[in-house]
Amino acid sequence: xxLIKQNPxxxxxxxxxALGERPAFSVGKAVRxxxxxxxxxxxxxxxxxxxxxxxxxxxxxxxxxxxxxxFGHNAxxxxxxxxxxxxxxxIWKDYVGSTADSVRIEVYETWLxxxxx
Amino acid sequence: xxxxxHDHDHTHHHPxxxxxxxxxxxxxxxxxxxxxxxxxxxxxxxxNEIRRQIEVLDSRTPALGAGVVAHAWVDPAFKARLxxxxxxxxxxxxxxxxxxxxxxxxxxxxxxxxxxxxxxxxCYPRPVLGLPPDWYKLKPxxxxxxxxxxxxxxxxxTYIPDDVEIRVSDSTAIVRYLVLPMRPAGTxxxxxxxxxxxxxxxxxxxxxxxLSVTAEPAP
Numbered sequence: 055x056x057l058i059k060q061n062p063x064x065x066x067x068x069x070x071x072a073l074g075e076r077p078a079f080s081v082g083k084a085v086r087x088x089x090x091x092x093x094x095x096x097x098x099x100x101x102x103x104x105x106x107x108x109x110x111x112x113x114x115x116x117x118x119x120x121x122x123x124x125f126g127h128n129a130x131x132x133x134x135x136x137x138x139x140x141x142x143x144x145i146w147k148d149y150v151g152s153t154a155d156s157v158r159i160e161v162y163e164t165w166l167x168x169x170x171x
Numbered sequence: 172x173x174x175x176x177h178d179h180d181h182t183h184h185h186p187x188x189x190x191x192x193x194x195x196x197x198x199x200x201x202x203x204x205x206x207x208x209x210x211x212x213x214x215x216x217x218x219n220e221i222r223r224q225i226e227v228l229d230s231r232t233p234a235l236g237a238g239v240v241a242h243a244w245v246d247p248a249f250k251a252r253l254x255x256x257x258x259x260x261x262x263x264x265x266x267x268x269x270x271x272x273x274x275x276x277x278x279x280x281x282x283x284x285x286x287x288x289x290x291x292x293x294c295y296p297r298p299v300l301g302l303p304p305d306w307y308k309l310k311p312x313x314x315x316x317x318x319x320x321x322x323x324x325x326x327x328x329t330y331i332p333d334d335v336e337i338r339v340s341d342s343t344a345i346v347r348y349l350v351l352p353m354r355p356a357g358t359x360x361x362x363x364x365x366x367x368x369x370x371x372x373x374x375x376x377x378x379x380x381x382l383s384v385t386a387e388p389a390p
Contacts, residue, residue: 113345150319156339
């Protein structure tokens with residue numbers, strides 16, 4: 055099967071992704087937001103870094119890494135955003151409210167790792 | 172009245188501010204002007220396209236979102252489609268997403284209350300609600316909504332019982348959120364238009380419920 059169309063315009067080249075752009079994490083998976091502090095404006099709030107959550111849903115239509123593209127680099131393959139549920143008590147030790155309360159936020163695949171704890 | 176000298180010299184002060192722009196444009200303002208003019212010169216975009224886009228932005232109001240909510244209340248099949256894909260649901264009603272964002276519609280129930288915030292800046296479902304209110308963009312709301320949502324909601328007069336779960340959706344990247352408030356009691360006989368009148372901007376951000384039918388009418 056050829057993934058390259060006949061005489062496509064250069065911007066339409068269909069390149070096969072090594073991983074088929076399949077999501078790396080499934081719904082219900084425990085994940086941890088990576089702790090790193092690149093210089094510049096990044097879309098993962100500081101309060102979230104290092105926190106553990108659960109994948110609530112996989113956001114449809116994979117997307118290129120906006121942050122890489124935003125800083126002028128070619129982001130390559132598309133990856134997924136995940137809607138993550140993180141308990142308020144995981145983020146704020148002195149949180150006042152129900153233990154069921156949570157933050158929901160979309161996080162790009164490059165910021166997540168599977169949590170095995 | 173004491174006579175007022177009008178032989179203007181350069182030290183004369185008017186008793187009122189003149190309506191003129193006196194501040195010099197800042198670094199980013201100048202950069203924006205330069206990039207825009209380059210884009211015009213290269214015929215990549217036209218001044219009329221910019222003007223038109225501003226017109227589109229200004230045409231969006233919470234009335235659009237209220238129409239979506241009211242339609243979801245009266246049409247369960249539409250509501251299911253809207254919750255599955257918020258953007259497609261709104262597009263069914265003719266609302267375009269000029270900013271190419273996705274939309275997740277969050278349903279409030281007896282067990283779950285949703286609140287939206289953008290802790291990083293001011294991401295907001297502009298295609299369906301228009302421009303955000305000033306308080307939504309200011310740091311006190313952005314910091315506190317994520318840290319003490321129950322206290323913030325109480326300041327809006329919204330008291331959420333402890334057995335109701337609060338979900339704060341922090342909108343920071345490609346997705347925008349719209350809260351689908353609970354349909355008020357006593358509205359079974361209401362038309363879709365009457366229902367839409369109960370859905371305010373703040374209810375779709377999640378800081379208040381939809382208007383109750385016994386509430387005082389708006390002044």
